[in-house]
Amino acid sequence: MVELPLHESQCTGAPLDSAHRIYLGVSLIVLGTVGVAANGWLVRGSLTSPLLTMKTHLLMLNLAITCLGRGLLAGFPFAGSSTLAGRWLFGKECCQFFAFLLQFFGMSQVAAITILAVERAVVARHSETFLSMQQYVTGILLCWISAAVWATPPLLGWGRYGCDPTAMSCSLEWSPNTDFSSSVYNICLLTLGGALSATIMCVSVWCAVSSEGKRSLQSAGTDIDCPSQRVLTKTVGVLVPGLCLMWLPQTLLIFWVVTGTPLPTALAIIAAVSSEASAVVPILACLACDKNMRKALFGILGTSTSSTGKQDNFLGDDAI
Template identity: 40%
Template sequence: MGAFEIGLFSLLLNIWLVSAFLQSPLLNTIRSHLLILNLCVSCLARIILAGFPFSGTSAIAGRWVFGDSCCQLFGFMKQLLGVLQIVALALVAFERYLVSRRQVKELPFTFYIFGIIFCWIFALLCSIPPLFKIGSYRCDVIGAACDFDWRMTNKYQILFNIAIIIFAGIIPTFIIFWCFWKANDRNVREKQTYAQKRLTKTMIIVTTGFFLLWLPQAIHIFWVITGLAWSPRIFPVPLAVLSPLCTEATALIPVLTYLAYDERIRVALLNMVPPFKESRPFVR
């Protein structure tokens, strides 16, 4: 039931967050928030289309219960939205770096639009090939969900899996940490508005939370690539259970972090709940 509880809580919180962005004029007029909204939409979509409604039900049944076609579609959506999340974080980090370097409040509107379009196109390019037998989607070890098949079974799958690891894993991770390191360093050494510094620190915390919760999945992928996952004597079954739960929980990170650290977003969120409305102005 853990998957259902985490998934349902994540769903409600992300609907709350996306609604706040769409309804608050002082949030949806700040261009940097377009990138945050893109990340939130990817989290919400992953919960609904590749999350607890399917994996939770299958976990209770002890097997995948939605058939082969749905397994392929579920795996496709999970891969698409998973890649989208890490690329969206890389785009946020790159934008924070450029803003701090140029000492501006925001970049040209075209940067945000083309950046978001690139994220979705790149995620599609990483998730469509397995539908055409370049790579594959299959049930995981415990049979509760369908996922990208990380086993190295033929030369095409080996090449595609290595490409995914490099272009959808290593490179975005390097961009994220390098850009946030540079952005935070500039914020410390140079003058920048309080709101920009706060947004950068908030996104660093969000990113750290994502990577910590992605760690079990990364270990799981390593086990599969090395072939250890298919040996019951070697593979730790709790890791197979923990990995999807942590992945599901990543959707909680943005909302909880914004509530705690970003005043503008917190005010917008609380203004959605009449008993907790705040009258303090936003800080631009």
């Protein structure tokens, strides 16, 4: 069992033994590197391949960017090296900034997948033409704005950034001994940013999947590309439960920390590893379910694809 670290100006006195630190540090570095490479691959494919021309692919691109940003700026380069060293290596100010970026990109991921799930539900019940390009761009902007809104209060005294339960990295503190303002922020984050978002994701995906058959019948004889829409819905239907499953250990860790009881070493390690590994879920879902995505991604590995008409497709509804 791991004793939770006290709030300190710098993270010291890691409660994990050397064997666990090495295992965790190597896992974070390996998974983080794979996640960055995978999302960089997905971003490049989304930007350069003429096969990915549907407006929904903009939302997939947005999700890949959030995963890429988290991996590079709030992931393994800092957490992995500090874990191997057994302490936070980068000082108090960097700890605050790292935790802020971790919260920012984490909430942007939640918002990105929530918007993607809602979009699938709307498209499944109507059609892609029901949503304009302006609405897609607005949704992406709201994703980043909401992430900034959630990540900023701890810098202003509502909530607190500090050492995480392993005392080798930094994150939002969930200690039960926080002040009133921090408790209010943590509760709002759990209920609105966490539980409500997860509920919207799951309900939206269920509505999208259940509506696909009806939409296919209604679109018979029209020029609406039902097979492509079904593939995208299937991709999101795999993506949402996959990410929720990867986020579950971190959620359990938070509730365990709130109780103030000693934290199991296994849970601390699994939560950190699964959180880092979650960045790989989007590309795995795309490769498993989306034939066009597979062609686009594998195509850029061996041959260069023409991007002619790519911007026209993204900027105009007629081409979509």
